[in-house]
Amino acid sequence: MASKVLIVLTSQDKIPANGNPTGWFLPEFAHPWDVLHRKVELxxxxxxGGEAPLDPGSIKMFEEDAVSMKFLKEQYSLWKNTIKLVDALPRVSEFDALFYVGGHGPMYDLHYDPTSLALIQAFSAAKKVVAAVCHGPTVFVKATTKSGEPLLSNATVTGxxxxxxxxxxxxxxxxxxxxDELNKxxxxxxxxxxxxxxxxxxxSKTADGAILITGQNPASGAGVGKEILKALAI
Structure with a gap:
């Protein structure tokens, strides 16, 4: 049976400080998806839930990137019809890995989101793979083990x-x-x-021993996807 990966996108569509559009970052979904989609169920x-906002700036910035442009043109349904995190939480046992796409959006919603934090805790406690790229690792900053220890307390991370x-x-x-927050x-x-x-x-490893994969920036998206496959022994 194919391994299953839960991919999480932000729902935040504006930068509060200036009202500019934000969201998830195109290559940070496009490239991991390109690596993963033939090998695992996503x-x-x-x-x-519903449509997760794509940062329009990331379209312009990566208009010369063939993988991103193909994904943008052909895979709209992926981010148009997302399930709600709260509906994913009872289904943790179905999945083998959890992956957070970056963009500035997660800095505002997923960083604090209690359902997201519960999801991360459950995946990590079950020794499933947890991963994130670029601004995505912000989701782990407030995450804890079931005993209350910071999830990243013994981890080496990037972002x-x-x-x-x-x-x-x-x-x-x-x-x-x-x-700064990851360093702290x-x-x-x-x-x-x-x-x-x-x-x-x-x-690296989370405080309770799950495999933790982090990527620094848009250039690291495909690499995170490859490490997820490696961790799942695919």
Whole structure:
């Protein structure tokens, strides 16, 4: 029987500080999907269900990226018809891995979302794979084990760096800096690529021993997908 992966997208469509559109980031879904979809069954969820907002800026930024453009053109139904996270929670036993797509949206909803935090805790406690890319690792910052220990307390992680946020021109409207928060919760075990925007994928363990896969930026999406397959022994 095929392994099953639950992919989570943000429902946040605006940056609160300036009202600009946001959402999930196109290549960070397109590239992992391209790696995964022939090998595993995929279910797509979001906090609100229904259509999960795609950051329009990411379409423009990756218009020369063939994988992203093909995905945009052919796979709209994936993000148009997401299930609600609350409906995914009782179904944890069905899935083998949990993957969070990045974009600035997760910084505002999934970072705090109690259902998402419960989902992460359940996957990790069951020793299932938990993964995220770019801003996606923000979902793990507040996550805990069932005994209340920070999920990332013994982990090495990556995620969108302060330098990349500065270069993207978004630092002034962010509610917090992801690199700083990941450094705090891991006691300084945040790592990043030698150069901004270069691929960096890290495989570690959560505090309760589940496989944890994080990717730093858009260039790391396919790499995270490959590590998910490797962790599932596919």
């Amino acid at each position: 279910t797509i969820a979001s906090p609100k 969108f760096s302060n330098v990349e946020e500065d270069q993207a021109g978004m630092t002034s409207v962010m509610p917090y800096m992801l690199e 919760v891991t006691s300084g075990q945040y790592v990043k690529a030698d150069e901004p925007w270069a691929e960096k994928v890290v495989v």
